[in-house]
Amino acid sequence: MTKQFVTDLAVFGGPPAFTEVLHVGRPNIGDRDRLLARIDEMLDRRWLTNHGPFVAELEAKLAAFLGVKHVIAMCNGTVALEIAARALGLNGEVIVPAFTFVATAHALQWQEITPVFCDVDPQTHLLDPARVEAMITPRTSGIVGVHLWGQPCNVDALAEIAQRRGLRLLYDAAHAFACSRDQRMIGNFGDAEVFSFHATKFFNTFEGGAVATNDDDLAQRIRLMQNFGFTGLDTVVYIGVNGKMSEVSAAMGLTGLEGLDTFVAANRRNYDCYAAALAGVPGLRMLRYDRQEHQNYQYIVLEVDEAAGISRDVLVRVLHAENVRARRYFYPGVHRMEPYRSYFPHAGLLLPVTERLAGQVLVLPTGTAVSPDDIAQIAQLIAFAVANGPAISRELNRLEKSAA
Ligand SMILES: *Cc1c(COP(=O)(O)O)cnc(C)c1O
Secondary structure (H helix, E strand, O other), X not given: OOOOOHHHOHHHOOOOOOOOOEEOOOXXXXXXXXXXXXXXXXXXXXXXXXXXXXXXXXXXXXXXXXXXXXXXXXXXXHHHHHHHHHHOOOOOEEEEEOOOOOHHHHHHHOOOOEEEEEOEOOOOOOEOHHHHHHHOOOOEEEEEEEOHHHOOOOHHXXXXXXXXXXXXXXXXXXXXXXXXXXXXXXXOOOOEEEEEOOOOOOOOOOOOEEEEEOOHHHHHHHHHHHEOOXXXXXXXXXXXXXXOOOHHHHHHHHHHHHOHHHHHHHHHHHHHHHHHHHOOOOOEEEOOOOOOOOOOOOOEEEEEOHHHOOOHHXXXXXXXXXXXXXXXXXXXXXXXXXXXXXXXXXXXXXXHHHHHHHHHEEEEOOOOOOOHHHHHHHHHHHHHHHHOHHHHHHHHHHHHHHHO
């Protein structure tokens, strides 16, 4: 239903545009029969975890898909980051962006490695190599780049800095499965790269993740650490944890791999729909992907600036009332979350771009559960809200005053 007046908006009591809630990161699910057949096979075999045949098959298929020597499947992306950081010998300080999911920093701080927050590029939202260089101190042991929204970091510049300054280079590639840089798949850069296969990610294994690397020794250390340091039935040679992926997760992964082209096609179609429908709306900038590269198009990212005449937060409120669960990413910024905001209360002074983005970025629903018709309606709502921004904000203020 088209909104004619501001008071038709659900935030003011009108009927919501959608009866069912539209989410960001609703899981992509592959062929159900294939999945159930695999689960049957697994139950018949009574091999549920500990590097079973599905995990071995998934690791081999992922390595072939990414064109990388080693893929180690993990129980989730966060533990994969922790193990990779430890296997790389990271300590002291590590340079990371603050415009990321909190797990990037937590994986370091959990092992008492200090994340040093670095600002990002205003166009791409990716770690700014020039600023990385400025954050290096004698305590710095490495850099963790984040391939945000599936876009590759400036891998050449970061590799050059790491090489010249003797630092390790790890990538948080949680967003970047099935993405490339100069046609080379993400998974091949830095010392190692870490994927998340969480349910909300482009490709999921319910919970899960993986480390990809071309370094034989590093892969060996990561395998030991992921399985308590066992080298034989009764031999432990290393301190380790439990980072193993279970067979049911690998079954989901194998099924998802067969559906990958369908997932990308749906996401790409949705991205094109959003781009066309939002093109003329003032004050909105939609993040554009490089069409020459492999991309998963998993994130529809908008920046809402002053020219929109409506703040990002009011727009989110309007959309939520219509049952469109747009999300503020990465709000309020990792440096403003605990424990970092207590440790580094002034970090924001060095992060002007991150601060602005945390106040302006909005992520919209997409994936196989969202249709072009849904997107046409969402775009219409956004355009309507932007066209009536001042009136909406006035009305919200008036309601709040009268409620107080
Ligand atoms: C999802 C995510 C993680 C954590 O992965 P999990 O599998 O949920 O543990 C880490 N970093 C980024 C950037 C993420 O988006």
